Amino acid sequence: MKEKLMVLFGGRSSEHEISCKSAVTVISSADPERYELVLVGITKEGRWLLAEDLRAIEDGSWRDSKKSFMLSADTSVHGGYVLEDGKISEYVYIDVIFPVLHGLYGEDGTVQGLFELSGIPYAGSGVFASAAAMDKVYTKVIVDTLGIRQADYAAVHRTELKHIEEVDERIEAKLSYPMFVKPSCAGSSVGVSKAENRKELEKALYNAAIHDSKILVEETIVGREIECAILGGEEVEASGTGEIIAAADFYDYDAKYNNSESVTDTHPALPEGVEEEIRTDAVRIFKALGCYGLARVDFFLDKRGVVFNEINTLPGFTGISMYPMLWEDRGVDKKRLVQILIDLSKEHREH
Ligand SMILES: Nc1ncnc2c1ncn2[C@@H]1O[C@H](COP(=O)(O)OP(=O)(O)O)[C@@H](O)[C@H]1O
Ligand SMILES: [Mg+2]
Structure with missing residues (x-):
């Protein structure tokens, strides 16, 4: 009997589109003789939808799927339920999960926590390593x-930006321009900018703060x-x-x-x-x-x-x-x- 492989893709992060492309590679590489695929896409809003097939991921039509999927945290379920019109229409046992999610809510330990609860084996790092x-x-x-x-660095918290001059001074005492400013948790260069002077540093800090409460400022390598x-x-x-x-x-x-x-x-x-x-x-x-x-x-x-x-x-x-x-x-x-x-x-x- 074939094993049920759940591939989870999309996700709420800024890397949603890249994840869909990555998923196409992973799905096409999974041995069809060994695995029956359960394709679950997470929309940017965080809805879990069942994708019909690979094509639906390639052309994006999975986002219009009428079937949603609910992964159970109950170890005795070891899988989840398909819902149509809010009603359970099918139970799906899952042998293994391959999360092809990048960034927040996918690569950061959050979804791994759900997998741990479910008792279903999953590819990749666990909760702590993902988060760290x-x-x-x-x-x-x-x-x-x-x-x-590593590049010399200073960490800034979003709340500190209320006293921006103090932050500027603290950073300038440690690092010289140009500097790289990044949200601590993000990816795909989202919110990352290079600052050549104080004005740009402030702009970069506010920009990074949109994406995370913790900001990393680094010397340029x-x-x-x-x-x-x-x-x-x-x-x-x-x-x-x-x-x-x-x-x-x-x-x-x-x-x-x-x-x-x-x-x-x-x-x-x-x-x-x-x-x-x-x-x-x-x-x-x-x-x-x-x-x-x-x-x-x-x-x-x-x-x-x-x-x-x-x-x-x-x-x-x-x-x-x-x-x-x-x-x-x-x-x-x-x-x-x-x-x-x-x-x-x-x-x-x-x-
Ligand atoms: N300290 C740095 N000095 C020079 N370039 C940097 C520095 N930090 C980041 N970059 C540039 O910005 C890109 C994105 O930064 P990175 O830390 O890799 O964040 P992300 O998680 O978004 O990929 C890097 O690939 C590199 O080109
Ligand atoms: Mg990078």
Whole structure:
């Protein structure tokens, strides 16, 4: 008998559209001989809808689905219910869940909490690692303990912006312009801006505060952007490295997803020892945060060397995404990759 694989996509975050594209890759890579798919899309408003098939995800028509899906937190249910006109029309047992959600409410531990309650195995990191890795300020604090270099930073809380001059002064005493300002929890460069002076800093802080109450301000690292993919459970493996060559001043949302001039290179020429250092650091960071299954760990390489930037516990799986490309390069095609992640999920329990 085929196993029921629930693929969850879309979501309430700013990365909703990317998640839908990532889901298409994951769904197309799941072995049809082994899995019967239950496709559940979460709208931007947070409704859970049952998608008919892959086509409905590709053309977006799943958003008009008349069937909604309710995942049960009750372990004896081990699945959920399809609702039509508000009435239960079907019970669906689920063997395993693959959340292909990026950003808030998907990559941040919230939905993982529901999976934990349900008792259904799920791909990827658990509650704590997801939450910690989503939060750039907390990630910084944890990575500081490893002695791995990161951009110098200052953390600001939204409530502090009432006394903006004090904030300006505190930041300027620590960092010099240009600075990068980011919401602590966000993704896909949403709310990220570069500030060249105090006026821009204030604008950037207010802008970041729209997306999160915690804001991270960093020194600017002038260098290359190198990424590394991690795969595994108890034993983890690091891929080779890939380079992002952004078509814009920095790798903003547009450069990431709309600008075909942005290039990803899975064989970047790097100075001696740099690839090994990145691979080792990536594994140490993955483990320190308690990640599981998969993550993409992002670094800069500047004149002084390797600098950690951020970690993504549910990295993009779109046709142009680095994570699956890096594994493909190591002989692990997307079909195998998805299979490994599903297999790993069954060995994993948070508690
Ligand atoms: N400290 C920094 N110095 C230079 N560029 C940065 C810095 N922080 C971020 N960037 C640029 O902004 C992009 C988005 O920032 P990042 O921290 O990766 O956030 P996100 O989670 O939105 O991807 C990076 O890919 C990089 O191009
Ligand atoms: Mg990034």
